Amino acid sequence: MPTLTLKNIPDDLYARLKDAAKTHHRSMNSEILYCVERTLTPHKIDVSEQLATARALRAKTAAHPITDDEVNAAINEGRP
Numbered sequence: 746m747p748t749l750t751l752k753n754i755p756d757d758l759y760a761r762l763k764d765a766a767k768t769h770h771r772s773m774n775s776e777i778l779y780c781v782e783r784t785l786t787p788h789k790i791d792v793s794e795q796l797a798t799a800r801a802l803r804a805k806t807a808a809h810p811i812t813d814d815e816v817n818a819a820i821n822e823g824r825p
Contacts (some may be wrong), residue, residue: 751777762776762780765780813816
């Protein structure tokens, strides 16, 4: 299996990788491999699964309609 050495990693990127590895209970090497695989491996979206999720969310919220004014009030709440 080939080996790859990374050089000149910016401090902030290194810190984010380290935090992500800790969060996901992975080594730095495993976290980097995960990130590379996720970025380079194409993933297909299952349309029927996405539609089922959307329909389930719509069914949950159908009994609780919200108006545009309520949405705008929530967005603007706490803004100066």
